[in-house]
Amino acid sequence: MTDTAPRPTLEAVAARAGVSRATVSRVVNGGDGVRDNLVERVRKAVDELGYVPNQAARSLVTRRHDAVAVVVAEPETRVFADPFFALQLRGISKELTAHDNQLVLLLTEGRDDHARVGRYLAGGHVDGALVFSLHLDDPLPELIQRAGVPTVFGGRPGWSGDRRGVVYVDSDNRGGARDAVRHLAGLGRTRIAHITGALDQTSAVDRLDGYRDVMVDADPRLIAEADFTPAGGERAMRELLDRCPDVDAVFAANDLTASGALRVLRETGRRVPDDVAVIGFDDMQPVAEQTDPPLTTVRQDIEEMGRLMARLLLRGLDRGAPREGVAGRPSSVVLPTTLVRRASA
Amino acid sequence: MTDTAPRPTLEAVAARAGVSRATVSRVVNGGDGVRDNLVERVRKAVDELGYVPNQAARSLVTRRHDAVAVVVAEPETRVFADPFFALQLRGISKELTAHDNQLVLLLTEGRDDHARVGRYLAGGHVDGALVFSLHLDDPLPELIQRAGVPTVFGGRPGWSGDRRGVVYVDSDNRGGARDAVRHLAGLGRTRIAHITGALDQTSAVDRLDGYRDVMVDADPRLIAEADFTPAGGERAMRELLDRCPDVDAVFAANDLTASGALRVLRETGRRVPDDVAVIGFDDMQPVAEQTDPPLTTVRQDIEEMGRLMARLLLRGLDRGAPREGVAGRPSSVVLPTTLVRRASA
DNA sequence: GGCGTGCGCGAGAGCGCTCTCACCAGTGTG
DNA sequence: CACACTGGTGAGAGCGCTCTCGCGCACGCC
Structure with a gap:
């Protein structure tokens, strides 16, 4: 396609400017140690020819690729x-x-x-x-x-x-998780559950650790494992409600999970946040802002x-x-x- | 960082295999026209030295970059x-x-x-x-x-x-839009509205055209302009309800827009799909599956x-x-x- | 046995650049 | 006035590869 015109080389620029290749190279790479009038001449030649350095040739010798x-x-x-x-x-x-x-x-x-x-x-x-x-x-x-x-x-x-x-x-997954759980505690919630993310990922582990930092003696039944998906969130929420119907807050490992939990809570007739308060993680715009009710969450600057x-x-x-x-x-x-x-x- | 050991060159491989650079090059590039036993020897040398071709050098001569x-x-x-x-x-x-x-x-x-x-x-x-x-x-x-x-x-x-x-x-934005609107018509809906996308984008224009293909004599008040965002969808939906309270179906330019529309419909006490049927576009998983009710939509294989x-x-x-x-x-x-x-x- | 034919291989040029080094002013010093 | 010294410039080597070309060899034909 589109037979590219042979691109001008350093040689060509040098010829046009009436200097050596070395000088053109110097100018192209910053122009230190070249007299101003020559710099000028070379720049002009570069512009006129539309010279663009050949990156392959350059990398070959510099061993840099940028x-x-x-x-x-x-x-x-x-x-x-x-x-x-x-x-x-x-x-x-x-x-x-x-x-x-x-x-x-x-x-x-x-x-x-x-x-x-x-x-x-x-x-x-x-x-x-x-x-x-x-x-x-x-x-x-x-x-x-x-x-x-x-x-x-x-x-x-x-x-x-x-x-x-x-x-x-x-x-700071762990710190963010702590903040979330503390916020729930500050709301007077005492039966605060956690729906984990996929625990083969460090972010999920760290968030769980943050939860545990605050809920030191947490009832293990208040922790349900999920996988960062809405479906996982639903499943985990059902488990949680099954095991502890009196749960009054949920910290979910991310917003997607929280959205699943939210849906189950609604289905089972719980009001959010009145009966159960929910916090997510990520502040993933299209999800967190669109849930019903809009999700309180932990934002990270991605x-x-x-x-x-x-x-x-x-x-x-x-x-x-x-x-x-x-x-x-x-x-x-x-x-x-x-x-x-x-x-x- | 990590001073890279000097990488072996073609030359080195050639020496080890007891052949010329050219032959190594041939083997590395497919090995046509080289006798099997030599191919073997070269391959062995390549493996032993951990030879990887220098792409810069190669590009320099082939003028290809892959x-x-x-x-x-x-x-x-x-x-x-x-x-x-x-x-x-x-x-x-x-x-x-x-x-x-x-x-x-x-x-x-x-x-x-x-x-x-x-x-x-x-x-x-x-x-x-x-x-x-x-x-x-x-x-x-x-x-x-x-x-x-x-x-x-x-x-x-x-x-x-x-x-x-x-x-x-x-x-096929236009065709997809036609399918969506026809489906709504097939459901017996007659007051079918359209919430457009950002009309400076061809996809939005095409979807609008598709809608018009089916709704040839559509009441212009049934078309509200938005911008592919949930907020835009909300705004447009309110406009629509304002202008035509008896609207019984909405085809939104994408799922995000549809989710906004859905929320407004719920707020204003409309049941979906009983009172108003809604279709989106994109089949964007986290949105389309999480809306309430889950969204009927036009899927494209992205x-x-x-x-x-x-x-x-x-x-x-x-x-x-x-x-x-x-x-x-x-x-x-x-x-x-x-x-x-x-x-x- | 001489000759053409074709295939496998090596020699060598050269891709476009950077960078070292030698050269050539021009300047300052003894 | 000879000397080193400096800063600007050019000559040339070489980065690692591909690719053309030509040579040598084995084969088949007359």
Whole structure:
């Protein structure tokens, strides 16, 4: 398709400006140590010819790509079910763009794909990687570690391997959960239940831990396991009502789960929040605002998480920031959450 | 970080296998015309050394990148508000992966970014582009056309420029809308209203056209304009009830809008579907299944759209398919939709 | 046995860039 | 006035790969 006209090379620009390739290269890469009038001449030639550097040739010698891989491990279908992923991606994209880096997206699907991703990363196509891998038993983190690619994880990797040098960005799931449960307690609720997320993910475990931090002696029957889905929420809520009909508050592991719980409560004739107060997690707009009643929930700044991941990675690559000495090695960050009060609690 | 061990080159593999670079290259690229025992020897050397071809060096000479850009034009916040985007991306990713192509994601934010994207595409970093640009007045398509990069659009580009050679993949928005409205009519409804989407997007226009196809002499007061959001749906529904209190069915431009409409109907004491039947569009899982009552809606196969876009592009690049003569130039595709019956109509 | 034929392989050029190094002013110093 | 010294510039090597070309060899034909 569209036979591209042969693109001008450094050589051509040099000829037109009447200087050497080296000088053009210097100008293109910042222009330090070149006399102003020459810089001018070269710039002009570049514009006239519409010269754009050939990235492949450049990478070949510099061994830099100005590209970062974003790896999303399937079957994180959850990642697709909510805008989480898109928002995070947007944050990442903004930050990378600001530092002239490209975003190479790697979506994995099943086990074979892990090998593919490992190969790709080891292949040195990118300078670093941002990895989303929420499951505890995911082999990806190890694989990546072995590939020797600078990496920042999205969410605390629940991972038994070597922890040294692992950098991640996460929300304060535990703290957010505590806030939610405390809020319910502050409302005078005493039979506060928790519907967990999928416990093979660190975020679910952390939220459960936060619940336990406050409900130190919680009746174990007040904890029902679910999987971050509305259907799971319904099932868990029924269980809960079965075991403890007098439950007066529910902290659900996320908004989707809460929406399922809400529906069961309505079906069984409970008024929310009068009879049972409900709090979710995520502040996932289309869900939290559309439930009946609108959901009180714990918000996390998802886009900021993405941006921060990218920033940490670039810093680790000695880019995107004036190198702050040798000590600039990034470390993990946990972002705060905020309770958003709506009508359900 | 992690000083990468110097990666083995073709040269090294050649030395170890006792053959020339050329032969190694042949083996790595398919191994045609090399005797079996040599192929064997080379493969062994490759494995032992953990050789991975340097893509930059390869691109430098082949002028191929095996990479495709996916451009998502902001402020398509809508794209982020629903799983649409993620699903499409997944479809694209699957197809690209199957043909060993990388996915470079370009998210744009505001006008400056258009220039950036244009520069990037013109810079010949990728072999082709998949572009999502839903707004009628978006300058991006023209820009890309000028960059001379093979492109497939997601959704019919509403675009006044030169149409020749424009390839897109879209859902049958118009046909889906017709099905929905016919279904309502089949239910015996006669006062069928339509809440439109944002009419600066072709999908919204097409759905409106579909509605009009069936409701040829529709009372104009039965059409209310909204913007694909729940809030817009609420507003439009109130308008509608105000103008025509006897409305007995609503076809909303998408599920989000329908959810807003549903809420207003409930508030005003209408029973759904008994008093007013409601149909949405998209079959966006977390919304359509969670509304009360669950939403009847028009489903589009979003992932397939993505996959198809990628397939068309690769075919246009003479890849991913045995070249079917010169006639293999791809043309646009419109995918069918299906009506999903739930409780609301 | 001489000759054409075709296949398998190696030699070598060159893709477009960066970067080191040597060179050539021009300036300041003894 | 000879000397080092500096800062701007060009020459040239080389990054790791692909691909064309030509050579050598085995085969089949006359």
